[in-house]
Amino acid sequence: AKGQTPLFPRIFGHEAGGIVDSVGEGVTHLKPGDHVLPVFTGECGNCCHCKSKESNMCDLLRINTDRGVMLSDGKTRFSINGKPIYHFVGTSTFSEYTVAHVGSVAKINPAAPLDKVCILSCGISTGLGATLNVAKPTKGSTVAIFGLGAVGLAAAEGARIAGASRIIGVDLNPNRFEEAKKFGCTEFVNPKDHNKPVQEVLAEMTDGGVD
Known part of the structure; x- marks a missing residue:
């Protein structure tokens, strides 16, 4: 990607569920046999970001696609x-x-x-967190969710938990609509069904726009 340093060969992947096989020196709160999720934006627990309720951009372990080695010894x-x-x-x-x-x-x-909880390590937490921690919809509000894949469904669930009264799912694939109802979506828009920009469609549906 633009701006990134090519570093190959490397092992990709960031969502998983696993079992601790062994731990290094100084590790005290994990032991072999524990079940864990990897998180690509980790937490050292000590920096100002880790101690803040408004940020998770840890000074030490924030996402870094350029780093391909362990921090302890490089x-x-x-x-x-x-x-x-x-x-x-x-x-x-x-x-x-x-x-x-x-x-x-x-x-x-x-x-x-x-095999199911693994998506909590990125997809679900991304959508749910974006809604509850960033957008913070109020009770009775109207919300639009663009894209009803795993992240979008999690965002819809977050809006439902927050108490939004209208949760409008926007997607080009109508086959996703029925499943999205289970996660809180109350109505749907397929941009292909309209001859005007989707934002204009949403504005007309919501008397000026979503909250």
């Missing part, structure tokens, strides 16, 4: 035939085993099925 933990393979956003989940900073994993309930 080296990678992956290799093949003696040649290094680099990390990706501190998670590298497209692998049976991975190595991450302790601040880049979150301990979860072992009863949670890993």
Whole structure:
């Protein structure tokens, strides 16, 4: 991507659920056997951002696509035939085993099925968090959600939890509409069904625009 430093080969992936195999020296709140989710925007727990309720951009572990090594020693933990393979956003989940900073994993309930809870590590938390922590819709408000994939559905769920009375789902694929009702969407707009910009359609539906 533009502005990024090419660093290859590397193991990609950032969503997963896993079980701790071993821990490094000094790690006290995790142990082998714990179930965890990797998080590509980790938390050191000590910087001003980690201590703030308004930010999660940790000084140490915020997302960094250029960094391909561990912070402790500047080296990678992956290799093949003696040649290094680099990390990706501190998670590298497209692998049976991975190595991450302790601040880049979150301990979860072992009863949670890993094949389902894995999307909490990015997709669900992104949509839900964007609604509840950033947009902060008020009770009775009107909200529009653009795109009804995993992130959009999570955003709709956040709007439902917040008490929005109208949650308008916008998507080019009408096959997504029925499922989106389960996450709080109350009505839908398919831009292909209109001969005017979708923002004008929404403005007409909502007496001037969503909240």
